[in-house]
Amino acid sequence: MELPFGFGFISSTAGFDIGWSIIPYDPTMSYGRVYLVGIVNTLILSALIILFSTILGFVVGIIRLSRNYLLAQCARWYVEFIRNIPLLIQIVFWFIVVFSTLPAPKKSYNFLDIFFLNNRGFYFPAPVFEPNSSWTVIVTLLACICSFILSRKSRTYRKRRGKRLPILYPSLLALLSFTAIVFIATGTPIHWAVPTLQGFNFQDGFFFPIAFSAAFVAMTIYRSATIGEMVRAGIQSIDSGQIEAAAAIGFSPFKTLRLIIVPQAARAILPPLINIWLTIVKESSLAVAIGFPELVSVFIQTSLNQTGRAIEIVMMVMGFYMCTSLSISFVMNRYNKRIQIQEG
Amino acid sequence: MAKQQTQQNELLKFVPRPNRPPITITYGPVGWLKKNLFGNIWNTLLTVAVFSLLFLLLKPFLEWTVLKAVWSASTRRECLEISPDGACWAGIFPWVNNLLYGLYPDNLQWRVNLGFAIGLLWFLPLALKKVHQKMVIALMGVILFPFLANYLFLGGDRSIFHYTIACSAFAYLLIVYVNIVLMYLCGKRLEQYLEPFMARFSQKNTTFLAHVTIWLLVTVLIAFIFRNQTLEHVPVDAWGGLFLTLIISGVSIVMALPIGIILALGRRSEMVIIKWFSICTIELVRSVPMITVLFMSVTMLPLFFPNTMELNKLAQVLVAVCLFAGAYMAETVRGGLQAIPRGQYDAAKSMGLSYWPTMILIILPQALRAMIPNIVTSFISLFKDTTLVSIIGLFDIMLMARNIAIDKNWLGLHAEPLVAISILFFVFCYTMSQYSQRLEKKLDTGR
Numbered sequence: 075m076e077l078p079f080g081f082g083f084i085s086s087t088a089g090f091d092i093g094w095s096i097i098p099y100d101p102t103m104s105y106g107r108v109y110l111v112g113i114v115n116t117l118i119l120s121a122l123i124i125l126f127s128t129i130l131g132f133v134v135g136i137i138r139l140s141r142n143y144l145l146a147q148c149a150r151w152y153v154e155f156i157r158n159i160p161l162l163i164q165i166v167f168w169f170i171v172v173f174s175t176l177p178a179p180k181k182s183y184n185f186l187d188i189f190f191l192n193n194r195g196f197y198f199p200a201p202v203f204e205p206n207s208s209w210t211v212i213v214t215l216l217a218c219i220c221s222f223i224l225s226r227k228s229r230t231y232r233k234r235r236g237k238r239l240p241i242l243y244p245s246l247l248a249l250l251s252f253t254a255i256v257f258i259a260t261g262t263p264i265h266w267a268v269p270t271l272q273g274f275n276f277q278d279g280f281f282f283p284i285a286f287s288a289a290f291v292a293m294t295i296y297r298s299a300t301i302g303e304m305v306r307a308g309i310q311s312i313d314s315g316q317i318e319a320a321a322a323i324g325f326s327p328f329k330t331l332r333l334i335i336v337p338q339a340a341r342a343i344l345p346p347l348i349n350i351w352l353t354i355v356k357e358s359s360l361a362v363a364i365g366f367p368e369l370v371s372v373f374i375q376t377s378l379n380q381t382g383r384a385i386e387i388v389m390m391v392m393g394f395y396m397c398t399s400l401s402i403s404f405v406m407n408r409y410n411k412r413i414q415i416q417e418g
Numbered sequence: 419m420a421k422q423q424t425q426q427n428e429l430l431k432f433v434p435r436p437n438r439p440p441i442t443i444t445y446g447p448v449g450w451l452k453k454n455l456f457g458n459i460w461n462t463l464l465t466v467a468v469f470s471l472l473f474l475l476l477k478p479f480l481e482w483t484v485l486k487a488v489w490s491a492s493t494r495r496e497c498l499e500i501s502p503d504g505a506c507w508a509g510i511f512p513w514v515n516n517l518l519y520g521l522y523p524d525n526l527q528w529r530v531n532l533g534f535a536i537g538l539l540w541f542l543p544l545a546l547k548k549v550h551q552k553m554v555i556a557l558m559g560v561i562l563f564p565f566l567a568n569y570l571f572l573g574g575d576r577s578i579f580h581y582t583i584a585c586s587a588f589a590y591l592l593i594v595y596v597n598i599v600l601m602y603l604c605g606k607r608l609e610q611y612l613e614p615f616m617a618r619f620s621q622k623n624t625t626f627l628a629h630v631t632i633w634l635l636v637t638v639l640i641a642f643i644f645r646n647q648t649l650e651h652v653p654v655d656a657w658g659g660l661f662l663t664l665i666i667s668g669v670s671i672v673m674a675l676p677i678g679i680i681l682a683l684g685r686r687s688e689m690v691i692i693k694w695f696s697i698c699t700i701e702l703v704r705s706v707p708m709i710t711v712l713f714m715s716v717t718m719l720p721l722f723f724p725n726t727m728e729l730n731k732l733a734q735v736l737v738a739v740c741l742f743a744g745a746y747m748a749e750t751v752r753g754g755l756q757a758i759p760r761g762q763y764d765a766a767k768s769m770g771l772s773y774w775p776t777m778i779l780i781i782l783p784q785a786l787r788a789m790i791p792n793i794v795t796s797f798i799s800l801f802k803d804t805t806l807v808s809i810i811g812l813f814d815i816m817l818m819a820r821n822i823a824i825d826k827n828w829l830g831l832h833a834e835p836l837v838a839i840s841i842l843f844f845v846f847c848y849t850m851s852q853y854s855q856r857l858e859k860k861l862d863t864g865r
Contacts, residue, residue, distance in 0.1 A: 144464075160805040162809075170832045352705075
């Protein structure tokens with residue numbers, strides 16, 4: 075069992091299959107590729123959870139502050155129930171009790187003939203890029219960059235002259251029209267591949283396996299409760315005098331929300347929100363319990379069992395999580411510093 | 419002129435305004451309903467919508483859990499025959515023992531109960547009013563109780579040292595309770611009766627000496643009484659269920675505090691090596707998922723020990739969980755330390771206290787007191803996180819619950835055990851979180 079320390083095994087053939095991956099993979103590829111597949115799967119899962127749990131969390135947080143007692147209490151008990159039950163139990167529950175008992179592909183739940191949900195996973199249309207689609211992508215990106223620069227310019231203009239330049243609608247219009255022109259001129263090179271039932275399974279399109287869906291749903295719900303609590307605390311931390319002052323100078327409720335409440339609440343919410351996002355990236359490793367091929371599952375479990383290189387593999391996995399955590403916290407802390415009030 | 423007069427009179431004529439509508443009541447049950455649920459048309463619509471949605475969601479749930487549930491059956495097939503779309507709680511009852519104790523032998527489970535009862539009894543006096551030196555009792559509990567618990571749970575031939583400490587722990591608890599009873603009855607403690615006798619031998623610290631003497635005597639007595647009793651050995655592999663979950667979370671929260679304090683102090687230290695070691699440990703552990711720390715401990719720890727030595731899985735897991743909980747606790751402690759005003763340090767310094775006395779006598783007591791709610795919160799999250807040990811194959815309550823589904827009588831019974839342990843976890847965690855919130859309010863107003 076005495077293995078010399080070294081990372082030579084990375085280039086040797088892995089030889090096992092991975093159930094689901096976004097980047098192309100087959101068993102003849104190396105352990106390095108397995109590492110990459112695990113990283114991409116982890117990142118996709120956590121990115122989706124971060125996005126949806128943040129949205130859902132804001133909704134929950136705002137509902138908790140509703141003046142309607144029944145609605146507020148519903149949100150409160152939602153939060154209490156979700157956050158006091160271990161995440162792992164919730165993940166396993168969604169996987170075994172909900173997603174595994176869905177009907178077979180032939181009888182799958184059908185939404186508008188483009189989304190399908192069955193016991194293999196969630197099928198949805200995927201964009202197909204033909205060779206000359208790159209022009210459309212490039213033009214869209216250029217338009218985005220231009221409108222970003224324009225918005226910066228307008229901000230400096232506003233600061234100097236005190237006048238607002240119309241910016242949102244022109245840039246949106248330009249973005250859409252340029253993209254549309256190029257898209258049509260190059261012969262509509264992007265289309266949607268809609269999943270269709272062929273034989274026992276769906277072809278075309280893209281799918282998330284049930285393990286992915288269960289992990290996604292469970293963690294999104296779990297974290298939405300935490301984020302909801304944070305949002306509530308953030309909004310409640312604003313002095314009520316601020317809102318009254320806004321009303322006194324004639325702000326509409328929407329304007330009060332956009333210009334008075336949100337910027338101040340954001341200062342209170344952002345630092346804990348960053349922490350939760352980091353936690354989500356780490357927590358996505360719990361999907362290993364239901365066999366979703368994310369980093370811990372493909373690398374620490376399968377690859378480690380095959381190669382026996384415990385130290386190297388554990389180091390690589392921990393290294394990935396550390397790099398992700400540190401880079402997210404670095405970027406977000408810089409952003410956080412920018413929006414906090416500069417005191418003294 | 420006269421015309422003008424009449425015009426003015428007409429203008430000034432009193433014209434009553436229409437009556438104001440009556441004030442909407444905002445008190446009493448009706449007022450409350452009007453204010454909170456049916457204030458205006460939107461609110462009313464919203465209330466009705468939420469109410470009907472709740473009804474739609476809760477009705478099937480209630481039907482499944484209670485109305486159509488089966489409470490007694492011998493197999494799952496029987497359950498399904500009685501009521502196909504209700505919960506089969508009958509499957510849980512034969513497994514309750516396993517869910518609570520794992521594979522701990524039935525006839526020895528009193529030892530586990532006794533251990534936990536002693537643990538509860540130990541910390542119960544802390545809530546009583548007339549008890550002196552609560553800090554000492556708590557500290558003794560943290561130091562001595564694990565030996566006693568380990569002696570009870572593990573059994574088998576332990577060393578004489580272990581046996582003595584277990585006996586002394588039992589003796590200590592006995593004395594504490596005798597003292598409590600005496601306090602309430604006579605207002606005097608046991609050692610105070612012995613004080614005059616002790617004064618013959620020594621002038622100083624008579625109370626302390628009396629206390630120690632009584633403790634030693636009772637220890638010897640207990641050790642003598644139980645000298646022929648040997649407890650049957652129960653290997654760690656047989657531990658499981660809620661018992662194991664509580665052991666892991668209990669040990670790790672107790673160990674997390676000293677580890678956390680040391681790391682937090684190290685982080686603020688002026689010695690560069692200690693400072694960087696602490697920072698690296700804290701940041702490294704905090705930036706990786708708990709499951710990788712568990713895997714690291716299970717796969718890497720054996721590499722650092724000789725092949726002949728066999729590590730049990732529980733010990734490996736405990737090392738990992740303690741390290742993990744310690745790193746998180748370090749940040750909690752740091753928060754508590756930062757909340758201490760600078761003046762406290764300066765005052766301690768001007769009194770001529772050096773580093774350790776400053777920390778132990780001035781800073782830490784204040785910081786820890788302020789941190790109690792946070793500690794409870796981290797205990798809750800740790801308690802929930804212990805379910806992760808099921809991934810690496812320790813039979814905690816989660817894995818036990820999942821095993822019901824592969825019992826041949828209850829094949830495929832997945833939902834009910836998960837719901838049952840969810841309810842258990844909810845009750846535990848919700849009570850603790852309410853307690854911590856109450857504590858937080860109390861501490862806030864106490865300032």
